[in-house]
Amino acid sequence: MAPPATQFELAQPPNDAISALAFSPDSPSRLLASSWDKNVYLYDTLRNSEEGAHGTLLRTFEHRAPVLDVCFGRDGNEAFSAGMDWQVRRIDLESGEQTTLSKHAAPVRRVVYSKEHSLLISASWDSTLHVHDPTNPSLGPLAIPLPGKPHAIAASPSKLVVAMTSRLVHIYDLSALSASLSSHPDQQQQQPPQPWQQRESSLKFLTRAVAAMPSDAGYATSSIEGRVAVEWFDASAESQARKYAFKCHRTAQPQTDGGGSTATTDVVYPVNALAFHPVHGSTFASGGGDATVALWDAEAKRRMKVYQKFADSVAALAFSPDGRYLAVGVCPGFETGMEDYSGEGRTKIFVRELGENEALPKGKGK
Structure with missing residues (x-):
């Protein structure tokens, strides 16, 4: 066993x-963890301290404003951050040196790195994408205007998914973005790259998270209203007929009416985070404001597992590259309505070592 x-x-x-x-x-x-406390944190999760505490904080990288996103670059020594200071930064994790790759005209919500195309893409509330070549910072970013404010982005091996306000979803071909960027320096005279596909979200409410399948087949989105949708890139009628959405991260609460009878109603929470398993590509994790994490099989359309409830809302998720570990960021959710919000003392990062078949899609188990 x-x-x-x-x-x-x-x-x-x-x-x-x-x-x-x-x-x-x-x-x-x-x-890596990015935080509203204006820092990026780098941990070695498996190196325990002399006091017996789990994991070791290797160093912190201070920013001038809250950091809204962070990702690794081409290797474990390079990172990129996005934040409320409107800047996209490259961080040398060995030396600690930070360099500004570009500056948007509003806070930068998301940043994602494509290892297949060596591209960094940032998405800002100024309704633009910036496409960067980190190996050639002098090139400057390629700016792409968006029809709405972006809230989540994700990269598959060949595609970039951008989810915006008004249920807009644009899908870009990363090869086309790379070709447009390399045609510098006269990019201002060009027509900006157009989306490979334009879609309307299957979810009725604001998109909170997007994750792309490692298999390059499609993506999942989640909303503030306790739902997740799974879609496929292939535009054929057959593939589009396979897309679906489902309710999740809800709790049933009993309510008594004036006549003394009791009924249950759903309390609905935002689904804040999504992450696909890097090895078992149809498996993905979701984390919500109900303080739970669930594993799903996207192909079989079924829930595989729900983990024990955490003390606070699940804000972020990440799988390790070998799929053995799942990191879970827990902190009070903004949806609680607290006026004087603070995550201090209640912000926690848990790392779960997955069992051998824990994330294995049901149809592939023994």
Whole structure:
């Protein structure tokens, strides 16, 4: 029998809400966390301290404003951050040096790195994407105007998915973005790259998270209204007929009416985070304001597992590159309506070591 899965809490978590988590592409133990406390944190999750605390905080990288997203670059020594200071920064995780790649005209909500195309893409509330070549910073970013404010982006091996306000979803071909960027320096005279596809979200409410399938087949989106949708890139009628959406991250609460009879109503929470498993590509995790994490099989359209409830809302999720570990960022959710919000003392990062078949799609188990 496989040994039971284990879960531990990292020492020295951020002092305020977690905005993103990311594992190194070449290490199952180097983990980045970005926070509203204006810092990016780098951990070694498997190196325990002398005091016996789980994990070690290797160093922090201070920013001038809250950091809204972070990702690794081409290897475990390069990272990129996006934040409320409107800037996209490259961070050398060895030296600590930070360089500004571009500056938007509003806070930068998301940043994603495509290892297949060596591109960094940032999405800002100024309703633009910036496409960067990190190996040639002098080139400057390629700016792409968007028809709405972006809230989530994700990259598959060949596509970039951008989810915006008004239920707009644009899908870009990364090869086309790379070709447009390389045609500098006269980019201002060009027509900006057009989306490969334009779609309307299957979800009726604001998109909170997007994750792309490692298989390059499609993507999942989640909303503030306790739903997740799974869609496929292939535009054929057959493939589009396979898309679906489902309710999740809801709790049933009994309510008594004036006549004394009791009925149950759903309390609906935002689904804040999505992450596909890097090995079992149809498996993905969702995390919500109901303080739970669930595993799903996208192909079989079924829930595989729900983990024990955490103390606060799940804000971020990340799988390690080998699929053995799942990092979970937990902090009070803004949906609680607290006027004087603070995640200090309640912000935590948990790392779960998955059992051998824990994330294996049901149809592939023994």
